[in-house]
Amino acid sequence: xxxxxxxxxxxxxxxxxxxxxxxxxxxxxxxxxxxxxxxxxxxxxxxxxxxxxxxxxxxxxxxxxxxxxxxxxxxxxxxxxxxxxxxxxxxxxxxxxxxxxxxxxxxxxxxxxxxxxxxxxxxxxxxxxxxxxxxxxxxxxxxxxxxxxxxxxxxxxxxxxxxxxxxxxxxxxxxxxxxxxxxxxxxxxxxxxxxxxxxxxxxxxxxxxxxxxxxxxxxxxxxxxxxxxxxxxxxxxxxxxxxxxxxxxx
Amino acid sequence: xxxxxxxxxxxxxxxxxxxxxxxxxxxxxxxxxxxxxxxxxxxxxxxxxxxxxxxxxxxxxxxxxxxxxxxxxxxxxxxxxxxxxxxxxxxxxxxxxxxxxxxxxxxxxxxxxxxxxxxxxxxxxxxxxxxxxxxxxxxxxxxxxxxxxxxxxxxxxxxxxxxxxxxxxxxxxxxxxxxxxxxxxxxxxxxxxxxxxxxxxxxxxxxxxxxxxxxxxxxxxxxxxxxxxxxxxxxxxxxxxxxxxxxxxxxxxxxxxxxxxxxxxxxxxxxxxxxxxxxxxxxxxxxxxxxxxxxxxxxxxxxxxxxxxxxxxxxxxxxxxxxxxxxxxxxxxxxxx
Amino acid sequence: xxxxxxxxxxxxxxxxxxxxxxxxxxxxxxxxxxxxxxxxxxxxxxxxxxxxxxxxxxxxxxxxxxxxxxxxxxxxxxxxxxxxxxxxxxxxxxxxxxxxxxxxxxxxxxxxxxxxxxxxxxxxxxxxxxxxxxxxxxxxxxxxxxxxxxxxxxxxxxxxxxxxxxxxxxxxxxxxxxxxxxxxxxxxxxxxxxxxxxxxxxxxxxxxxxxxxxxxxxxxxxxxxxxxxxxxxxxxxxxxxxxxxxxxxxxxxxxxxxxxxxxxxxxxxxxxxxxxxxxxxxxxxxxxxxxxxxxxxxxxxxx
Numbered sequence: 001x002x003x004x005x006x007x008x009x010x011x012x013x014x015x016x017x018x019x020x021x022x023x024x025x026x027x028x029x030x031x032x033x034x035x036x037x038x039x040x041x042x043x044x045x046x047x048x049x050x051x052x053x054x055x056x057x058x059x060x061x062x063x064x065x066x067x068x069x070x071x072x073x074x075x076x077x078x079x080x081x082x083x084x085x086x087x088x089x090x091x092x093x094x095x096x097x098x099x100x101x102x103x104x105x106x107x108x109x110x111x112x113x114x115x116x117x118x119x120x121x122x123x124x125x126x127x128x129x130x131x132x133x134x135x136x137x138x139x140x141x142x143x144x145x146x147x148x149x150x151x152x153x154x155x156x157x158x159x160x161x162x163x164x165x166x167x168x169x170x171x172x173x174x175x176x177x178x179x180x181x182x183x184x185x186x187x188x189x190x191x192x193x194x195x196x197x198x199x200x201x202x203x204x205x206x207x208x209x210x211x212x213x214x215x216x217x218x219x220x221x222x223x224x225x226x227x228x229x230x231x232x233x234x235x236x237x238x239x240x241x242x243x244x245x246x247x248x249x250x
Numbered sequence: 251x252x253x254x255x256x257x258x259x260x261x262x263x264x265x266x267x268x269x270x271x272x273x274x275x276x277x278x279x280x281x282x283x284x285x286x287x288x289x290x291x292x293x294x295x296x297x298x299x300x301x302x303x304x305x306x307x308x309x310x311x312x313x314x315x316x317x318x319x320x321x322x323x324x325x326x327x328x329x330x331x332x333x334x335x336x337x338x339x340x341x342x343x344x345x346x347x348x349x350x351x352x353x354x355x356x357x358x359x360x361x362x363x364x365x366x367x368x369x370x371x372x373x374x375x376x377x378x379x380x381x382x383x384x385x386x387x388x389x390x391x392x393x394x395x396x397x398x399x400x401x402x403x404x405x406x407x408x409x410x411x412x413x414x415x416x417x418x419x420x421x422x423x424x425x426x427x428x429x430x431x432x433x434x435x436x437x438x439x440x441x442x443x444x445x446x447x448x449x450x451x452x453x454x455x456x457x458x459x460x461x462x463x464x465x466x467x468x469x470x471x472x473x474x475x476x477x478x479x480x481x482x483x484x485x486x487x488x489x490x491x492x493x494x495x496x497x498x499x500x501x502x503x504x505x506x507x508x509x510x511x512x513x514x515x516x517x518x519x520x521x522x523x524x525x526x527x528x529x530x531x532x533x534x535x536x537x538x539x540x541x542x543x544x545x546x547x548x549x550x551x552x553x554x555x556x557x558x559x560x561x562x563x564x565x566x567x568x569x570x571x572x573x574x575x576x577x578x579x580x581x582x583x584x585x586x587x
Numbered sequence: 588x589x590x591x592x593x594x595x596x597x598x599x600x601x602x603x604x605x606x607x608x609x610x611x612x613x614x615x616x617x618x619x620x621x622x623x624x625x626x627x628x629x630x631x632x633x634x635x636x637x638x639x640x641x642x643x644x645x646x647x648x649x650x651x652x653x654x655x656x657x658x659x660x661x662x663x664x665x666x667x668x669x670x671x672x673x674x675x676x677x678x679x680x681x682x683x684x685x686x687x688x689x690x691x692x693x694x695x696x697x698x699x700x701x702x703x704x705x706x707x708x709x710x711x712x713x714x715x716x717x718x719x720x721x722x723x724x725x726x727x728x729x730x731x732x733x734x735x736x737x738x739x740x741x742x743x744x745x746x747x748x749x750x751x752x753x754x755x756x757x758x759x760x761x762x763x764x765x766x767x768x769x770x771x772x773x774x775x776x777x778x779x780x781x782x783x784x785x786x787x788x789x790x791x792x793x794x795x796x797x798x799x800x801x802x803x804x805x806x807x808x809x810x811x812x813x814x815x816x817x818x819x820x821x822x823x824x825x826x827x828x829x830x831x832x833x834x835x836x837x838x839x840x841x842x843x844x845x846x847x848x849x850x851x852x853x854x855x856x857x858x859x860x861x862x863x864x865x866x867x868x869x870x871x872x873x874x875x876x877x878x879x880x881x882x883x884x885x886x887x888x889x890x
Contacts, residue, residue, distance in 0.1 A: 079781075079785050082783070082785040083785060093777055094780065096776050099773065103772070107786070110769065110770070286700070346695070347695050351696075352874065353874065355826065356830075359867055363864070367862075479822070539704045543704045
């Protein structure tokens with residue numbers, strides 16, 4: 001593994017869960033180096049979602065630590081994590097439906113220094129021409145795929161050091177999923193570190209560099225994405241649960 | 251022991267028990283079903299006025315003269331209050347919890363206003379007097395009279411208590427508890443959950459009406475000023491102190507808080523000159539209001555309240571890290587909305 | 588029915604609207620019906636009264652009526668003070684009570700119950716300090732000027748309307764054009780997501796209390812100038828406030844003011860048609876109607 005200090009995100013022995021006596025994440029070590037595209041896989045209930053939510057500050061951390069670069073963010077308030085470079089896109093309700101597209105983006109830009117805001121939003125609009133077309137449209141009127149794009153665009157406004165997404169494919173048709181995924185790949189290739197939690201194993205492995213498999217709150221397997229696609233261990237870990245290839249969850 | 255003392259204690263306890271009935275009614279709505287009624291005074295007033303109107307003799311300028319027996323009055327009062335509860339519940343039971351609160355508050359304001367202004371029906375600001383009192387034949391003998399009335403109220407509260415406890419353990423009560431404890435079960439029941447909640451709300455309201463009727467007949471006189479938001483506040487304070495969700499807590503809270511209220515009122519009369527009485531009374535209310543807020547903060551389950559019953563309404567144990575707390579507070583409250 | 592009801596209704600309605608804006612904002616962001624909101628109105632009026640009394644004691648010139656109005660410079664100064672003090676009061680109550688209940692993860696019902704208790708305490712405290720006797724900012728009488736169409740209004744009333752209009756506009760601009768306004772709208776929709784996006788929810792909560800209480804204080808001073816000041820004044824307005832907030836749609840500032848005007852007009856019409864004693868029931872009737880027909884209100888989102 002790369003030298004720890006070049007890790008954009010390092011997590012050590014993380015234990016987390018909604019209730020104090022019921023940890024869902026049971027001691028996970030996880031690191032991401034700059035520019036990587038890592039996907040977190042695992043069967044239903046493995047704690048993938050809870051894991052990233054804990055890093056983002058939405059689920060209490062019981063023990064362990066998380067750091068962005070060399071800066072410890074374990075006990076940092078959720079609203080401050082983004083100021084340290086961690087942008088999180090939740091699975092559901094990830095945009096403000098009652099606000100316009102431009103308000104959604106402006107809101108994200110509000111934490112930037114005044115001088116940067118306008119420039120950054122212009123840059124985002126050039127990356128997402130669909131959003132630039134009708135900026136005063138209420139976000140609630142966007143389609144599922146467009147909302148995901150807005151959510152990602154919003155996360156990118158602050159030029160994060162790491163972008164974490166929780167199952168962006170959920171509820172989307174296969175065609176839209178592949179559009180979203182190719183966008184994410186492009187964003188990663190523009191040097192944004194991406195961590196993706198996904199159920200759609202096949203599509204995720206196709207765009208990721210590395211994959212980590214969580215089962216029952218612990219890391220059970222990890223390795224380069226390309227080789228994991230054909231690895232029988234992966235299928236075994238999913239035994240009884242969903243196999244590769246299927247799209248949206250029920 | 252002097253006759254006067256016994257008579258006084260009996261009077262005090264009788265009044266406390268009428269409040270206990272109100273608390274039992276509120277407990278059905280709140281403790282058992284989780285519905286928030288901020289207009290208790292209104293439903294009590296309905297019971298009192300309907301009962302009074304049914305039983306008082308003919309009076310010029312006012313509807314009346316039905317001369318029904320006291321028990322008919324009690325029943326009529328309870329039914330009228332139950333009906334209005336049903337109607338208001340039907341309007342709001344599917345909406346947010348605090349919409350019910352606002353709507354019931356509106357009911358209380360409107361009922362009080364109606365009592366004040368519909369002079370030809372309610373006697374207006376002068377109220378209704380000469381309400382027949384139970385055991386009126388013994389009125390000449392204070393000891394017998396007060397003990398007989400006390401006995402009547404004790405019997406009423408006992409019957410209510412036993413009836414409600416029975417209802418709790420019945421299949422109906424079990425469904426209600428399931429709805430209160432588990433929203434998913436409530437949703438699975440769908441429309442039926444609403445039906446159960448409505449029934450509970452109506453029963454609770456009816457019991458409050460019964461309390462109003464019992465009070466009206468015990469005192470013999472009612473006026474719109476008896477049914478101000480203060481009464482609602484008193485009943486809530488009694489239920490919270492005693493322990494919401496618990497019928498014994500309801501009764502205990504009523505007696506306790508009524509005792510504190512009466513004692514402090516007596517202290518004020520004794521200690522303050524007449525000119526300052528109103529201000530002192532205001533201070534008394536400030537103290538009680540603050541005490542209520544303190545209880546909600548420190549021991550929301552009251553004296554006898556069950557931890558588990560109330561916990562769903564209060565929320566879980568505070569979480570580990572202060573950093574996550576504010577977001578999760580909002581999240582959990584967003585979830586409660 | 589004379590055309591005068593329109594003026595009476597607008598004047599009362601604009602005061603109700605100011606209070607309703609505060610209610611709708613705290614309701615949508617803090618997510619509970621604050622029964623103590625009426626007390627910010629009363630306390631605002633009394634804070635201003637105290638400052639006016641103080642300033643009047645220092646210099647009689649400050650009490651001399653300005654132009655056509657019934658009050659001297661002491662009142663505008665007093666109003667500014669009242670806004671700040673009412674805001675401080677709201678923050679104190681939040682720090683001592685609501686904030687701690689939020690930290691305990693109390694449900695909506697507990698918050699409302701506590702607000703009921705706080706309302707009673709605050710109201711009774713006013714009674715204790717000032718007694719229930721109605722008081723006034725000034726003894727100067729005002730002549731209603733004819734405006735045409737059979738409508739008359741005093742300069743005070745016209746000023747009150749103008750101030751309300753300006754404030755509604757200002758609050759609307761705040762919500763739609765500023766960063767804090769965007770933050771407030773975001774928290775109103777989804778507090779968890781707002782945090783993820785970088786909004787400091789605590790700061791938004793403080794802002795909402797300050798804004799809501801400040802508007803309430805101005806409504807209180809208006810009511811004090813146009814009618815009278817008494818400890819019950821907030822409680823009397825509570826039902827119209829809630830009815831307006833719900834009619835307008837929780838979270839909508841223009842909705843709250845519009846609904847306030849509607850309620851005010853309805854009350855004025857009712858007073859002419861069936862008598863002043865039934866005024867308080869009008870708000871209740873409107874509330875019932877809204878809940879029956881369209882619970883999300885005029886501009887609210889359907890649940």
